[in-house]
Amino acid sequence: MDSPTRFTLTEHSPALWRVTFNNPPVNVVDSTMTTELDSLLTRAEESGTVAVIVFDSADPEFFLAHYDLSDGDELKWVLAHRDEIHPWSALLARLTSVPLATISSIRGRARGAGSELLLATDIRFGSREKAVVGQFEIGMSAIPGGGPATVLPSLMGRGRTFEMLYGGLDFDGELAERYGYVNRVFPDDELDGFVADFAARVASFDLQTIKDIKRFVNVATQRPVKEYKDQMDAFWAATTRPAQQHVARHLFEAGLQQRSDLERDLPQWVTRFQYRPGPDAQ
Incomplete structure (x- = not known):
């Protein structure tokens, strides 16, 4: 290794x-x-x-x-x-x-x-x-x-x-x-x-006892x-759909995968960028 x-x-x-x-x-x-x-x-x-x-x-x-x-x-x-x-x-x-x-x-x-x-x-x-x-x-x-x-x-x-x-x-x-x-x-x-x-x-x-415990617990x-x-x-199927692509694009623009307020409070930020299909969808 x-x-x-x-x-x-x-x-x-x-x-x-x-x-x-x-x-x-x-x-x-x-x-x-x-x-x-x-x-x-x-x-x-x-x-x-x-x-x-x-x-x-x-x-x-x-x-x-x-x-x-x-x-x-x-x-x-x-x-x-x-x-x-x-x-x-x-x-x-x-x-x-x-x-x-x-x-x-x-x-x-x-x-x-x-x-x-x-x-x-x-x-x-x-x-x-x-x-x-x-x-x-x-x-x-x-x-x-x-x-x-x-x-x-x-x-x-x-x-x-x-x-x-x-x-x-x-x-x-x-x-x-x-x-x-x-x-x-x-x-x-x-x-x-x-x-x-x-x-x-x-x-x-x-x-060996640790291995045995792991094996039997895994049975259940x-x-x-x-x-x-x-x-x-x-x-991965979701990543090909417009809804996921829309949210991902906006999140990256706002600081995804950077040391940002977005990453610190990600569950709240995702609600800002939900996809709404229609003529005005971006």
């Missing part, structure tokens, strides 16, 4: 690794990050010693903002490979099944693909004051592509899943905990210490890979 460019890897011990996302200006997920994370999981599995990977962010405002929506080659790839699962979907499916423990330590905004990565990890802990999670895609006239529609109901229930996906609003740390999205939230100054202690405790246990909870593909196909 070459040195990653979208995150740093800290090997605390042969059993415990930490992945810290660092992709300025706002930590978007892109094809390079996808490839690098896939290589990381391969290296972890081949090590024979890694028992726990913790995911966190170097940016206190953005854990992972969302997927990179500026890459025009992505749609070209999708159209040319209709029968293949998108690499991001494949990575999420792999992350749910990788035979080790995965823990997210959430500080800052995790929307769209950022939220999808959190949902693919085994355990989610967050900062009470600074964790923000959400699926804003309905505001861009699209379905979330990375599986939330079928992953969230088992965590939050049917009604709360609809609330998140229909509303497209942010959930702060306390609401995310109450709804079952995260395991627990902590005062911000206590989060890092708790996660470090918990991860070290898990990493001290027998790796893991979603079929086809669901990931179907939802991603629906997302």
